[in-house]
Amino acid sequence: MFPLIVEIQSLTKVYESKNRVVALDGIDLELKQGEIFGLLGPNGAGKTTTISIATTRSLPTAGTVHIAGIDVVKHPAQARRHIGVVPQFNTLDRSLTVYENIYFHCLYFGFSPAQAKARTLALLEQFLLIERKTANVNQLSGGLAQRVQIARAIAHRPTVLFLDEPSAGLDPQSRMAMWKAVEGLRKEGITVLLTTHYMEEADQLSDRVAIIDHGRVLALGSPEKLKTTFGAHTVFDLKLKTHDDLEAVVETLNAREDVASAESTPEGLRVIAASSEGLLPEIVQMATRFGIRDLQIAEPSLETVFIELTGRDLRE
């Protein structure tokens, strides 16, 4: 076996058009056998572009991607044998039933009809889809369609599975079911690379996370390591009616020992602190005269790590 299942080196993608867009600016990533790896970043950070190149659907401007030791640009057809993909949108074959979507996928990967049938039935069982066997894929809910897509993507026993924003458009219940399905893949030893802009998802599922923004890797490590390295901080976000003389408050706060940093934002004030203990009432008191419209407190999480790294919210 290859110790490194996915090896991404100095990956760069530039879209040359009227507005030159640098989607990837030298990404380096290495995925080990059997790990679940999360690519966390806001929309437009370069997550989908990375997946597109790794899955042979897009060509890099520079850099290389090796999947199970195979260069995906030089040998795309061979690399695809090792790749399973669940794209962001439902790309199930609308002309086929649920069963046929998986069955024909197996045939595309060289299974005999008997092997394909056995594998399809086993997967339908595993993903609790057996009752939907003959359903038309147009009639499936978002959550069910996602499950069929995952079952289809792993049907040929790929070495690595790419999940692009797997919970986009799913209701909370379907998201939990999807998480469970991904957890289940761990037992099968499949390496998973998932992209997400939900920090809970990255936190919950991933063994390691890379935080990316503007096509660059900002930080990389286990969720726990990221949270401790980049400060297990609480972030207070205040929206204020007026900003006059806010600088004085910022200075006062910055002078305190329990405050890591305080700064004014376009909408008000952001305070990053070691803990919320005792600080909250004082912040509220100081900010009251500016008219508090809204107050958000983010407990230490990958979200706060992202804010500390970029100064921005994941959803901004």
Added chain:
Amino acid sequence: MSSHQDSAIRQAGPSLYLKSFLGLFARDLSVLRREIIPFLLRVGMQPLLFLFVFTFILPRMGSGNPMATGGTDFGTVILPGLMAVAIMFSGIAAVALPLSSEFGITREIDDRVMCPLPLWAVALEKVCFSAMQSIVAALLVIPMAYFIPAHPVKADWHLWPLLALVLVLSSLLAGSLGLVIGSKVNSRHIGLVFSIIVVPITFLGCVYYPWAMLDKIRWLQIAVLFNPIVYMSEGLRAAVTPGIPHMPWWAILVALVFFTAALGRLGLRGFLNRVVS
């Protein structure tokens, strides 16, 4: 499944490519089988009505009818032409229409382009499958041409090797044209393409008259040489109704091969552009 079988599945090279190709073909066959009635109606309706109106109704209207111009042999003249039209329409319907929607919002093509096969082979499978449908469509015209016309059609089946060759080449050509249209045209404009490309090249494709008889309109006779349908009609004419004037068979074969290669190349480039960004 044992790990031994697993590693057998992972075998690389031509044998996996072939299995993968056949898998794509099996998928298309299964979809077609489910839609066999719509398929037969789609390919059969036009030649059926055409033969019925022009070779059954009009000749019965008598000699006083100014529209009964085709003469008694009109059925013989248009049999090859109608086969060419059937090939053409079937090729476009089997490749261009599904491709343009699969490339569209649903991106249904994704799973098939992710199979362990070079992308040119995925496109080739589309063209081959469409060619098979085109051949069926062309053969369906033959029994109609025997039973419908008021005056019997005089076809000659001795040149069947030429017929087989022209049928296969024409069908691949139609599939290649379908690939060009399907990969280059936005699905919203696909109806327009029928009106501004498919219909004109069909009407000016020497379907309803032999190319030799265009000699009275010299400029048109030369202009239509750029129309690939002309060589389909003329090729089938040379093979099925050799008694009617037609181009030399070797020139037809050269032109069919040329157009298939040119359109195939263009279509493949369009396909790759749509699949890989």
